[in-house]
Amino acid sequence: MRMKAAVLHQQGLPRPYVETKPLVIEEVELDPPGPGEVLIEIAAAGLCHSDLSTIENLRPRPMPIIIGHEGAGVIRETGPDVHGLQKGDHVVCLFVASCGDCRPCRKGRPNICEGGFAARAAGTLPSGAKRLKLNGEFIHHNSGLSLFAQYAVVDQSALVKIPKDVPLADAALFGCAVMTGAGAVLNTAGLRAGEEIGVVGLGGVGMSALLAAVAAGASRVVAVDMNPAKLELARQWGATHAFDARDPDCAAKVREATSGGLDTVIETAGAIPALQLAYAIAARGGEVITAGLPHVNSAFPLPAFNMVSEEKAVRGSYMGSCVPTRDIPKLLGMYRRGTLPVTRLQSGTIALEEINAGFDRLAAGETLRQMLLPNG
Ligand SMILES: NC(=O)c1ccc[n+]([C@@H]2O[C@H](COP(=O)([O-])OP(=O)(O)OC[C@H]3O[C@@H](n4cnc5c(N)ncnc54)[C@H](O)[C@@H]3O)[C@@H](O)[C@H]2O)c1
Ligand SMILES: [Zn+2]
Ligand SMILES: [Zn+2]
Incomplete structure (x- = not known):
């Protein structure tokens, strides 16, 4: 399928980004989900400082790449061998997919799964596959997610199903800011x-x-x-x-x-x-x-x-030392009771076309979480 996405072609461009435009809105080809993979429509994606650090070249990544690693959406299609997730489910995306079989996974620490990290460096999905193409050439995935786009194909282990009554812009925050910050306090500390x-x-x-x-x-x-x-x-x-x-x-x-x-x-x-x-x-x-x-x-x-x-x-503390299938429901429970009022972290919503301006505002330290709504 074809979709709109914000593609990063070059790291380290100077600010202001509204002028140098490190992120270019392009028509990208997204291949269907392979075994164990899921197609999601992205409802909301937060602009995190880790994305800014990638734009700034604090973390070298293979180019071109679609960044964005905090988000939530709705499952539109499942590949073969997907279990426990189906079309229409609402999900929070995880920036660390987990294999369930490496040393940290066996010790109950999927947040530092070895497989996830290897794929991240290569800019692929955990399977080693790339599903994104620009002008017929493969481009790279970021953290196995690439959420600054209208859709994404991700590994099933990078998703946690959530109740449908949680607003998806709030749910998106749980994928990075909330798991990382609240997890550091409640789990790591x-x-x-x-x-x-x-x-x-x-x-x-x-x-x-x-x-x-x-x-x-x-x-x-x-x-x-x-x-x-x-x-x-x-x-x-x-x-x-x-x-x-x-x-x-x-x-x-x-x-x-x-x-x-x-x-x-x-x-x-x-x-x-x-x-x-x-x-x-x-x-x-x-x-x-x-x-x-x-x-x-x-x-x-x-x-x-x-x-x-x-x-x-x-x-x-990485991803708040979270076991996401345990901690996202726990943190969502606190949110639903009103004890973890994370809606306040939202600093407004932006469209794909406004993303460079959004990163200028984040770099200036003016915002908490600007929420990108790639499908309007
Ligand atoms: N460990 C993880 O799993 C994980 C996950 C997400 C983000 N991160 C990292 O966490 C950091 C914060 O991310 P964010 O999106 O909240 O960033 P942000 O830009 O929204 O916030 C950073 C804050 O730090 C403040 N700051 C900068 N220098 C400071 C100093 N010397 N003393 C005191 N305050 C200072 C800034 O004013 C700003 O308010 C980034 O480095 C990001 O890459 C880590
Ligand atoms: Zn983040
Ligand atoms: Zn693992």
């Missing part, structure tokens, strides 16, 4: 009621972490960002304290306000200075959970002596 937490970086992911921390009954939620408007929003949404990361005394002020720092600090900015700040505001015996993704080659110098003498820890 295992936050319990009465505990305290800090969040450094208040984008779609960080604000999801903040909402989950409030929902879980944290006694103290410290929000840190460089954008005063986001600090104000964080206060309104339940942060007990908010600090400006641009203040050179930020770490000292957080430590003073929290009697020596926080037991858990979630880093959701994707910048080394933010990670250093997160480490600095973690208390003696505290832990930094980092979910931000800076340049693929960037390094974080760990203060080796201090880490030992204060028994501090730093741990990564």
